[in-house]
Amino acid sequence: MAERSAASAKPIRTALNDDDGIDFALIELFFFAYRDFTSDPDEMLADYGFGRAHHRILHFVNRRPGLTVAELLDVLKITKQSLARVLKQLIDAGHVIQVQGPRDRRQRELYPTAKGRTLALDLARPQSRRIREALREAAPSDREAIERFLKAMVNPELRPQIDNLP
Template identity: 60%
Template structure:
């Protein structure tokens, strides 16, 4: 069963209450979040390991596949990583034939990134694994929960980043 999750509208977070020195820590939610993330990325990790790739490769490939023509500057902004760390990962993805870097049509100094056929296939395979896990969880909690979950996850995003994320969630270019 496939459940579609609508794009959440990211609203500014309400003003945070003043921090009390003994604010209750929701350890159960923190730990559930860790375990959920571990398993969510664990499925793709096993496949990526066959290629000698890791999570950084997955993130780069995901966004390059979803947004053909993405510039390196845009990718750095999305991932919020250093150019140095991106260069190593991107070089490996280009050298192994999963991503190609093309000269920009408007600005010849710009590099536009595109997933190759092999890159597209791998990115979709990884996304399908994660979709299976998400859809399975939604089946257990009920598809009506997807909107609440989407709002909750959106609320975890830094308020200054929400407009940018909202634009990204609008879908591929």
């Protein structure tokens, strides 16, 4: 008999499970947890006409005021054209301002305004609350284990980036 066409290939009726040597439990938990983790700020941002991209910029500008465009690109791992549009909207809306670099005048240092600081805090609050509640019955050692795990999930060469934050 000739090879079956793709369309008529037989359906596989058995489910993939952890016996296949893959940690599906944690893969799925990570997916669902992250989805809901981002859902609170996503809803708030919609009221401003902003998206997740604005949130990320606003977050890091607040966490590292004065960082340059190049540094921000490095943290976010996106292209400058991609950053430009979203950053411009944040500047026009008065959440972020650019200041010419004092040493190197080609650089543009990015700072939050009072308005941008407030929004960043508003967006972070529900995420922090979700984390706090998720840790409510956890021991301090549990929190440490979770931090170690999350950090170990990051590519080794990018871990210095994390340590650069306050």
